[in-house]
Amino acid sequence: MPNHAQSLTRRAVLAGGAVIGALSVLPPPVAKAGGSDEEIRPFKFKASKEQLDDLRRRIKATRFPEREVVDDNSQGVQSTTIQKLAKYWAEEYDWRNVEARLNALPQFTTKIDGVDIHFIHVKAAHQGALPIIVTHGWPGSVIEQMKIVKPLTDPAADGGSASDAFDVVIPSMPGYGFSGKPTEKGWDPVRIAKAWIELMKRLGYTKYVAQGGDWGDAVTEQMALIAPPELLAIHVSMPATVPENIAVALRPGGKKPEGLSPDESHAFDQLADFYAHGLGYAIEMANRPQTLVGIADSPIGLAAWMIDHDIRSYELIARVFDGGIEGLSRDDILDNVTLYWLTNTAVSSARLYWENKLAFFQPKNVKIPVAVSVFPDEIYAAPQSWTEKAYVKLIHFNKLPRGGHFAAWEQPKVFCDEMRTSFRSLRA
Template identity: 80%
Template sequence: MSPISPSVTRRTLLLTAAAAGALGAGQRAVAMAKGDGGEIHPFTFKATDAQLDELRRRIRSTRFPEREIVDDSSQGVQSSTIKKLAKYWAENHDWRKVEARLNALPQFTTRIDGVDVHFIHVKSRHDGALPIIVTHGWPGSTIEQMKIIEPLTNPTAHGGSASDAFDVVIPSIPGYGFSGKPEEKGWDPIRIAQAWIELMNRLGYARYVAQGGDWGDAVTEQMALIAPPQLLGIHVNMPATVPDDIAVALRPGGTKPADLSPDEDHAFNQLDDFYKHGLGYAIEMANRPQTLVGIADSPVGLAAWMIDHDIRSYELIARVFDGKSEGLTRDDILDNVTLYWLTNTAVSSARLYWENKLDFFAVKNVKIPVAVSVFPDEIYAAPKSWTERAYPKLIHFNKLAKGGHFAAWEQTKVFCEELRSAFRSVRG
């Protein structure tokens, strides 16, 4: 997740229009100078046995801290949870299974703006499928969206009709997963949005939509601000809808307005709690990402850092290691953490927080059609009143009964139904 504080400056937003101008001939000339010839290459990945043996050795040799001195998670990831995670990871998790699923998908790389971009690209067998580019967040990856590929590309087998079909493109953010790691400054959500527009151009799509949550929301909304004519609309599941007066009230010393509706009051309280108690990881990554050597050196340290994203996600993750089932499985979680470990992207992914200058939840004045799905256990459940003000061309708004921050991953069926409903009006 990307917000740093409710008072982060929004001056970068004033540069968005100028950023859009960089998509013309000038950018293409720079791209060619960086060796971006536009070629697209097939991609597969296979970890070596030595890498997996070393991973298990490091897990088993973890030096754990003493148990927390409270009986809840107020001091962070609880000792019992991380020890159960480590035991399962070392003894039961099988990376080869998820590796096989990944390699069964059409994966590619292409060089854009000097960085190799990895992406999954699955075309529907149905005529007239609508192309969609889906962007993950932190601590996510392309693994986070693998479950949605089959229902979106083959809707007739999953409760939809042929007219609901999508061609699905899922890229890895630079510095994440199998994408290259930027070697120069400037890879913020605006630059990533520009790269995604170029990627869809290279794939030959004359019309498409975009989707994202977490960093994916930031990138997707920047795509909408650039507003290439090919982009018909966007869908977000962690929208930027917080009005200026609410942002001011959320700052230290601020006072909650007295005239909030029940939904607005609930969203305010969620944000207030997150800013006060949930931002530690984001602050460190935004200020000193290179200091996080420990999570690049210790797989269990990395896992603890990643699962402590927000309290509701942590609670969902912790309970599956107690043998309960709710959306995500132990293997889901460890598939994703293992990808970060094998690609050594703990720190390179954190640098996106350092690069970002956007106020994450602030209204961005998106003018193109927007669809919003609100999951109750997200960092905040955007009220319809704020959402309608933030997006003048709101084409879909729905509050779901269940689901949190990793909606595509944990509530796949509902998430796919939302995308089908959201974009029916823009298919033409």
């Protein structure tokens, strides 16, 4: 985060599928005789009937607060939205649908630095595919990326060229989803980046690219700073580009600089609004994550906490539960919340905010090639002028007409097109 956010917290905090079918999935490396920490183990998940019955019981037993005293969302998640979500979750939603799609994908776990790391790994049916590791953020999971697996691994089936195929690796961050929960301090974005480098090495990849948004951006940029020779380039959808003078102006009492271009002025206004109204969840998780017992005990408390991530994402979700047709469906949203519930990762995922020491939006001096896609409803739409200064080897920059914070989830076709274009020049 820019220093404005640092003044609010003792940690720098975040400013914020389909079944594969006929795809050729090669087996993972063979484990050493007798097993070892480097063993790669197949993984599937099935929630018990008791877990799902308990979830519905808790939803139906929710004690809702009184209605907000305003006619907008300025007090947070609105009563009508959360009650519609609760009704659908308890009466119509079926976890087994997404569970089946997840289990149709090749999933694995392997222990890295003492923590079991879960990941999806799908190899393309085409020779010469470019490996890519894609990292989610909070409140995300591998469910965010399920829609992009088939288009990236089999682009010909998506109207693209086989020469643009990727081998896709999608890990769950430590403390998230099906990965293990750290039992010691120190699992920050730098340590996760090192684990991802080890994971790609363990999978046998001698060259690859990486992509991330939200915390995935922080992890991916740290991979780029470590710069293993195998990592050819990165792509980020929530880039760290905010210049120092803008960061200073965003601090309490700061004044908007004069002479900004229209794109720079718009980005400044987005950031100023987020710092003024959108940081509540991040401040609490950065300071006192273990206090959030309520979201580990109440599924509706968890859902409300998760959907109030940033205002444009929340407004999209509210429209969905009002019956709107958006990039996300009601099932999409509840698939992700239910995963957090079933894995009891509400608090373990929150601790990443406590661990983080990075200034999130300020440039990190990445030296390897970088591609950037700017989605208009992101926390801030990075201007090209800031981006070119932040990344000295910018190989792709594009402003998209639609999409927000959860780009791969909301706009999978656009996202996949961006991946193909971004990395095409790097292919052998």
